[in-house]
Amino acid sequence: MTIYDRLDNYYNSKKPNEVWLMVILVSVLIGYLLYTLLSPLAEDYMKKQENRNKELKSKITSHNDFLRSITVNGDRDFYVKDLNKKIAKKKAELNRYRAKLAKLSNAMNELSDVLYTKDNWSKFLHNIATKAKDNDLKVYNITNKEFEQNSTFGKVLDVTIKCKGEYGNILSFMNDLEKTKLVTNISSVSMEPSHQAPVADINMSVWGIRP
DSSP states (O other), X not given: OOHHHHHHHHHHTSOHHHHHHHHHHHHHHHHHHHHHHHHHHHHHHHHHHHHHHHHHHHHHHHHHHHXXXXXXXXXXXXHHHHHHHHHHHHHHHHHHHHHHHHHHXXXXXXXXXXXXXXXXXXXXXXXXXXXXXXXXXXXXXXXEEEOOSSSSEEEEEEEEEEEEOOHHHHHXXXXXXXXXXXXXXXXXEXXXXXXXXXXXXXXXXXXXXXX
C-alpha cells in the first residue's frame, strides 16, 4: 500500500468538516512558512524601491529648481543668449585690439628704418657709394662724425662726401640722397673746376630717433 492510499483511507475515515479544517490548517501553515521566508526579501525590495523613488523625486525637484533659476520671463535660454552676446562682444573687442596691434606693428616696422642704430648707419653709408656709382660719380672719400643733440630725436651723424663727375650727375646724386628713408639735410656744397669734370664737396647731416 502506497502513501497515497494510506492518505485516502485516512481522509475517508474523517468527517468532511474535519477534512476541510485540516486543509485550512495546512494552507495556513504553508502560507506562514512562505511569508516567513519571503517577507525579508519583499521588505528589502520595497526599501530599495522607496529609496530609488526618493532619489528620483530629489533629482526631479533639483532639475525643476534649476530650470526655474535659469528661466527669465518664460525664456529658458535667456542666460545662454546673454552669454553668447557677451562672447560676441568680447570677440569684436579682441578683433579691434588685433587690428590696432597690426597697425602698431606696421608703424614700428616703418619706424625701424629711421632708428638710431649702427646697422642703419652702415646701410646708409653703403647706400651713398651705391648711389654714386649709379650716377656715374667717382668717390674720393666719405667721412662721418657721430654726435647726439638730445635723448630722443636729433642730428646724429655728419657726413662729408668728396666726389667727381658731371654737374648734372652730381645734382642727381644729391637728390637721391635726400630721398632716402632717413631724414637727411644737405647743408653745403662746394665745387672745384677740373679739366675733365668738377669735383664736389658735399656736407650733409642725418637725423634719427633714439630707440
